[in-house]
Amino acid sequence: MPKVLISDSMDPKAAEIFRANGIEVDEKPGLSKDELKAIIGDYDGLAIRSATKVTKELLEAATNLKVVGRAGIGVDNVDIPAASAKGVVVMNTPFGNSITTAEHAIALMFAVARELPQADVSTQSGKWEKNRFMGVELTGKTLGLIGAGNIGSIVAERALGLRMRVIAYDPFLTPERAIDLGVEKVALADLLARADFITLHTPLTDQTRNVLSRENLARTKKGVRIVNCARGGLIDEVALKEALESGHVAGAALDVFVEEPAKANPLFGTPGFIATPHLGASTTEAQVNVAIQVAEQMSDYLMTGGVTNALNMPSLSAEEAPKLKPYMELAQQLGSLIGQLVGRHITNVAIEVEGAAADLNPKPITGAVLAGLMRVYSDTVNMVNAPFLAKARGLDVREVRHDREGDYHTLVRVTANTPDGPKSVAGTLFGNAKPRLVEMLGMGIETELFGEMIYIANDDAPGFIGRLGSTLGEAAINIGTFQLGRRSAGGEAVLLLSVDHHVDRGLLERIKALPGVREVKPLRF
The missing domain is CATH 3.40.50.720 (NAD(P)-binding Rossmann-like Domain)
Incomplete structure (x- = not known):
């Protein structure tokens, strides 16, 4: 159960809405800076008005915080860049007053x-x-x-x-x-x-x-x-x-x-x-309105992923969230895959959508791709701070929407430009719900991306799979799934396999030493 702290005086209806949505809520207005800092780590959400100062120092102590909701328009009391770097959504209620x-x-x-x-x-x-x-x-x-x-x-x-x-x-x-x-x-x-x-x-x-x-x-x-x-x-x-x-x-x-x-x-x-003493929002109706709105917005985010009136990430309505959720999962997997394959040498990235994906809000899909991609730089990245991290790294991001009909009813493609040229991966949804990789580095290969996996690029030659299987068997590594793709007979081939155990560096070196192996990378999803 998510837990929210209301740290400023707010209409009681806010707490009622949180509880009605299955969220635990504490009302503690008037806390000192040190008192708030001592307890903020226990909360997923922080609902404020103008008195609470959400500083970089407070955010550093907010180890579980996911969202700050300001009941009102002004967010001068919130360090938005620090919140974004921390991966915390900052919302306001611009219409309530x-x-x-x-x-x-x-x-x-x-x-x-x-x-x-x-x-x-x-x-x-x-x-x-x-x-x-x-x-x-x-x-x-x-x-x-x-x-x-x-x-x-x-x-x-x-x-x-x-x-x-x-x-x-x-x-x-x-x-x-x-x-x-x-x-x-x-x-x-x-x-x-x-x-x-x-x-x-x-x-x-x-x-x-x-x-x-x-x-x-x-x-x-x-x-x-x-x-x-x-x-x-x-x-x-x-x-x-x-x-x-x-x-x-x-x-x-x-x-x-x-x-x-x-x-x-x-x-x-x-x-x-x-x-007058900052009375612009000081009417009974306005205070009730902003309290209700901030509680509803924060509840939507914590319970369904809906994002309304956010200042540091694209909006995503509660109605859109369920439809976009599998696409965002696919996009994050593709971003993670390209990031792990290419590493930190990306100069720009293009996110292309076609088919059913082209009819959706592209911003959450882009945010999810970047969240996966930027994990090569940080293990605390999410959809909130990923775009800021990408911008700080000088990464140029481009969104492309295609009206054309392809081989799949829906497709998301991520292409990263590197010093060695463009590298691309693409995926679709099976049954509109299950993410599936369908293309990697220009080769068709169909598989789920999950858990511990190994990527191998090798020469397409007889006997390779047998040698690989023996090497993994000698290391007591059990294979879960095994998928192959190749450009042409006898040319370059790729292999993606999931394994039930962590693959250490020593085993990777033994695989790399096998005849015909061009590249080996461990993958984790």
Whole structure:
């Protein structure tokens, strides 16, 4: 039974879902860093919000950890490269609090347009400063979205309902999607010059850090109002303070800050500035939604292999997982075989699929091939860290999908380029369930790949099999299966045999010394 730790405060429905799926769960919010490190090795899954820091140090202690699930969007508190290297899937729930965050951005737009917090403080202090708080309408104004993804698109929809004009800067926004949203796609410089209000809806990356820099703030329209409910670090806070004080920026409302909790910030006390304590996802509905989603996603992964909203591996739905499972087993075997045959001298690899395999999601098949292939480098490799290990080794990976019909109803082929030329293996599924090798190094050979095996390349000549059998018999090695393939009569032949015992180096040397033997390799699956 898989075991999950919930280390942050989370709606009780999360634990209920884990238990309903047959997963043991412990709820222990508020653990110190050392307390968490002391127990994390007992768990297969870790469900968190923003308080738990999943560091490289913690991951090193997480000897059984398979998945980290973040109930929310931001994963700034997770070391994703370290998790990937460790083979741990990192998931988030990007849609559970989208509406809540978008509504908070709209609320802050109203607040900054009408100076609502300042008017509230003034009125409750006994003043009646009606003429002091002269706001502006949203109707007819131009809203500039920096980021038009899930949350940005919801903000656009709400803003259009308020009769605002909406323009958007987003490199990933297609013209067709912009038309669907009813927004105008523009360059950043154009947005800065035209927008009366700017809202930010983008993750914090090297490309988006300080997207509203001192220089870009200076390019904004005089009197602009700015709202950020996305991530701290998207705005130069010191430059924003100066722009507010000079009057170039008429108002700003931030829910996120470079350093959180933001108990001290250069913006605090600045006229025209409104702050909230990272409330974007803080509604009852959102907290329930993200708790349910993270528990369902982690349960799917731990129980069926389904992968949803993962940040470091391809998604694989719970419905796809059973269908893809035998293909992934075949792909991993083929990757392992080519890796053991060729060793570490691969420059690039091509994964080709045809027949029924061509209709499937190719990413999990590619990940499984790499998981098998990369085992020549590491014995802790899996589908999560294999692509990262391949990239670190400079391995170029290519996916090819063929519409043609071949000799088999489904086929997966793995070709590795080496200094000695391309080396290829191919396999199929018998009964849509049982992986079977059908071709190796250009020769037809049909066998299952399992346990301890021996690969032999030899000259096709009479008497060889007898000599080999005698050598194995003298070493008390029992043969399980025995499969032959050859290019032509009297030419090169290959032999794959499974054995019931481990084959030591001494026996391999004796086999290699047999007349006609070109190469011998032990294989393990």
